[in-house]
Structures are given as C-alpha cells and as structure tokens.
Amino acid sequence: MIFIYEDSWENFEPLSLLRPVTETRCGALSFREKLERLFGEDILVIIREELLDLLSECWPELARNANKVPEGRHLFIAAGSVLTEPLAYIDSDELLVDEAENLLGFSTDSLSGYQSAESIQGFLEDADLTKHRIGGRRMLYPWEIFASLELEVTRDFEGELAKGTLDPHATVYGSALRLEKGARVEAGAVIDCRKGPVTVARNTLIKGPTLIEGPCYIGPDTIVDSARLRAGTVLGPCCRAGGEVEASIFHAYVNKHHEGFIGHSYLGEWVNLGAMTANSDLKNNYSEVKVNLRGETISTGLVKFGCIMGDHTKTAIGTLIPTGAMIGIFANILGGGLCSKNIPSFSWGEANVYELKKLLSTAEKVMQRRDVSMGEALKGRIIALYKAYVG
Incomplete structure (x- = not known):
C-alpha cells in the first residue's frame, strides 16, 4: 500500500489550519491527487490526530481508512512531495530523498496498526x-x-476535450484546450493555449471579454467574468474571478469578482476580495522575498512571491497587500492603503480581534450562499483554533 502522511504541517500555516497538508493544491491537483494519478491507485492518508473529525466530515471517503496501517511493507510519501515517476517495489527499509537530500518519504515494514502524523514524526526521529x-x-x-x-x-x-460549448465568436489559439461537459465559453473570450494547456472544467462559465493564458486550470462550477488569467493560474471549484490573476492558486470558493490584481499567491477557501484589492509580488530592488512565519524571518528564494491568505479572510475595497505577506484565517482587512505584512488569524483590522460569535455567523451565511453547510467538526475546529490564538 501507499500512504501520504503529513510532515512539517506548521510550515504550511495558515493553509494547514483547516485542512491536512495532503489536500493542499500544487497545480490543479492536491499532493495526494498527484500521487493517485502517478501510481494509478488510491492513496491512503495519515494526518494529525486533531484533524480526524474534520476529515470525516469533509473527506468521508479518505477518513474511512485514515491513520490505519495494516501489517506488511508499505511506501510512505511525505505531503509536499512531488514525484516524477512511479517507484518500483522497494524490499528494504529506506529513506527516499530528492537531489537536495530533502525527505520525500520512506519504505518500511515496521509500522502497523493506528498511526498518526505525530507518530510518523517520532518514528523518523528514531x-x-x-x-x-x-x-x-x-x-x-x-x-x-x-x-x-x-x-x-x-x-x-488530462488531455484535449471538446464536450462543452464554445461560442463561434470566442477565439482559441493552439489546440491544448480541455472543455468539459457543461462548460461554456462566451463571445469575446480569448483562450491562448500556445504556451501551455487550458482546462475549463464542468459547468464553468467564461464570460467575455476575458483573456486566459495557458497553462491554466479553471475548476468546476466557477465563473470567470471580464478577467485576465495569466499563465500558471489555478482556480479551484466554485470560484468567482475578475480582474487580473497571475500564477496564483485559489483553493476553492474564492470570490474575486472585481477589478484588482493577485499574483504569485495562494488563497485558501472562502476568501473574499473587495474591489481593487491588489498585492505586490515583486520588490523594487528585485531581491529575494522574505516572509515572517511563526516569528522567524525566512527567505523564500523567490524573486516573485505575493502572499499566503488563510480561509475565510476578507479584504475591503482598495486593500493593498505588500510583497511576501502572510495573512491568517478569518482576518478582516479594512483597507484604506497598504496593510501590514503579517496579519494574525482572527484579526479585525490592524489592532482588534474578530468576535467568535460574529465570525461564525458570517461564515455560515457565506457558505449557505453556495449551498454549503458548516458542519459541527469544522465549527469545533474553528472554536479550538480561536481559543488557541485569541484565548
């Protein structure tokens, strides 16, 4: 069997606060989905104990065999790893590393029964x-x-497909277009596949005038309206996108319907961006972007990097986000100019705290607008995080 396990989940905050790292997108697919595509089989997950209830509620199929390891030799891949080819059977205990000797996973027959991300961490230390x-x-x-x-x-x-509706007054350059069933591309849209493929997933609507540059993935039930989607853009399911987006990931249910710019950024679920919200993804001196993560300043090694924004965060109109910003979950950014580079979870503006009762009420309303209910496990996880961060 093949397992994907959470490792270094603190490094993926705030994205990992409300989901396992295994479910983080790295392109159109999550780390787990990439492995399933590569190996052609279901991949079992080993996650933090504190997320098991949330997994059962949001990913019930994954939860059925989560953190359960039968006897025998198995392959364990660290979440955050992207493999370039399937592995042949490994018949000995080995650490699997990349060229930089970063851990990609391991093979062993020494683990069985109940395991967790924490127990895997302990096993590797010993x-x-x-x-x-x-x-x-x-x-x-x-x-x-x-x-x-x-x-x-x-x-x-996944390959070229033409099962959707392409208006005769829409323009397509190149052939690497996947138009899934129920997808519609209206007049005035321009899709450029010459430098990379473009996927318009099922039941997605592309309104004109819109420019889409490949490679680009637009997930199911998404609406793109008068947008410029630059190369490397990933829109997960049920997003709303307008204005300009470049080389960024909208995990799911992100609302950026207005003008503004988001570049080289990762936005979690249920993020809402006010009109003319824009982020910087390049420093004036073209030096490497640095971030602050858990009080430590870290160089990203990237010249172009925008921001990480946690789930359920909202920006006011005209919000300006600095290069390398780290913004937590349930933060309300009130706009009026350049915001702080580091905004903690549950912030209301720059100096206040979002009240728990109000944030839960708002989140429930937002989710209901997309016919999604907030389950008890998610609500419990939010309350636990609020107590940990705010007290």
Whole structure:
C-alpha cells in the first residue's frame, strides 16, 4: 500500500489550519491527487490526530481508512512531495530523498496498526535508514509551489476535450484546450493555449471579454467574468474571478469578482476580495522575498512571491497587500492603503480581534450562499483554533 502522511504541517500555516497538508493544491491537483494519478491507485492518508473529525466530515471517503496501517511493507510519501515517476517495489527499509537530500518519504515494514502524523514524526526521529535518491522534489513551504507552478499545471492536464460549448465568436489559439461537459465559453473570450494547456472544467462559465493564458486550470462550477488569467493560474471549484490573476492558486470558493490584481499567491477557501484589492509580488530592488512565519524571518528564494491568505479572510475595497505577506484565517482587512505584512488569524483590522460569535455567523451565511453547510467538526475546529490564538 501507499500512504501520504503529513510532515512539517506548521510550515504550511495558515493553509494547514483547516485542512491536512495532503489536500493542499500544487497545480490543479492536491499532493495526494498527484500521487493517485502517478501510481494509478488510491492513496491512503495519515494526518494529525486533531484533524480526524474534520476529515470525516469533509473527506468521508479518505477518513474511512485514515491513520490505519495494516501489517506488511508499505511506501510512505511525505505531503509536499512531488514525484516524477512511479517507484518500483522497494524490499528494504529506506529513506527516499530528492537531489537536495530533502525527505520525500520512506519504505518500511515496521509500522502497523493506528498511526498518526505525530507518530510518523517520532518514528523518523528514531529510525536509522539508508538513503535512496529518487526523482522528485520536496516542497517544505507553500511558497515553494510557485517555483514550478506552470510545470505542475501542465503535468496535471488530462488531455484535449471538446464536450462543452464554445461560442463561434470566442477565439482559441493552439489546440491544448480541455472543455468539459457543461462548460461554456462566451463571445469575446480569448483562450491562448500556445504556451501551455487550458482546462475549463464542468459547468464553468467564461464570460467575455476575458483573456486566459495557458497553462491554466479553471475548476468546476466557477465563473470567470471580464478577467485576465495569466499563465500558471489555478482556480479551484466554485470560484468567482475578475480582474487580473497571475500564477496564483485559489483553493476553492474564492470570490474575486472585481477589478484588482493577485499574483504569485495562494488563497485558501472562502476568501473574499473587495474591489481593487491588489498585492505586490515583486520588490523594487528585485531581491529575494522574505516572509515572517511563526516569528522567524525566512527567505523564500523567490524573486516573485505575493502572499499566503488563510480561509475565510476578507479584504475591503482598495486593500493593498505588500510583497511576501502572510495573512491568517478569518482576518478582516479594512483597507484604506497598504496593510501590514503579517496579519494574525482572527484579526479585525490592524489592532482588534474578530468576535467568535460574529465570525461564525458570517461564515455560515457565506457558505449557505453556495449551498454549503458548516458542519459541527469544522465549527469545533474553528472554536479550538480561536481559543488557541485569541484565548
């Protein structure tokens, strides 16, 4: 069997606060989905104990066998790893590393029964395994996704398809277009597939005038309205996109319907951007972008990186986001100019705290507008995080 396990989940905050790292998008697909595509089989998950109830509620199929390891030799892949080719059977205990000797996973027959991300961490600390270099790359932080985002979107492309509706007054350059059943591309839309493939998933609407540059993935039930989607853009399911988006990931249910710019950024679920919200993704001196994560200043190694924005965060009209901003979950950014580079979860403006009762009420209203209900496990997780962060 093949397992994907959470590792270094703190490095993926705030994205990992309300989902396992296994479900983080790295292109059109999550880390787990990429492995399933590569190996052609279901991949089982091993996650933090504190997320098991949330997994059962939001990913019931995954939860059925989560954190359960039968006896025998198995392959364990660290979440954040992207492999370039399937592995042959490994008949010994080995650590699997990339060219930089970052851990990609391991093979062992020493683990069985109930396991968790925490127990895997303990096993690796005590194990003395031989290293085996394989083809792949480990992403230790979410911004490292952007170093190869266009490549990953291209790898995730499922092939050309023409089952949707393409208006005769829409323009397509190149042939690498996947138009799924129920998708509609209206007059005035321009889709450029010459430098990379474009997917318009089922029941998605592309309104003109819109420019889409491949490689690009537009997920199911999404509406793109008068937008410029630059190469490397990924829109998950049920998003709303207008204005300009470049080389960014909208995880799901993101609302950016108005003018503004988002570049080289990862936005979690249920983020809402006010009109003319824009972020910087390049410093004036073209130096590497640095971020602050859990009080530590870290160089991203990237010249172009915008921001990470957690689930349910909202911006007011005219909000300006600095290069390398880290913004938590349930933050309300009130606009009126350049916001802070580091905005904690549950912030109301720059100096106040979002009241728990109000944020839960608002989140429930927002989700109901898309016919989604807030389950008890999600609500419990939000309350637990609020107590941990706010007290």
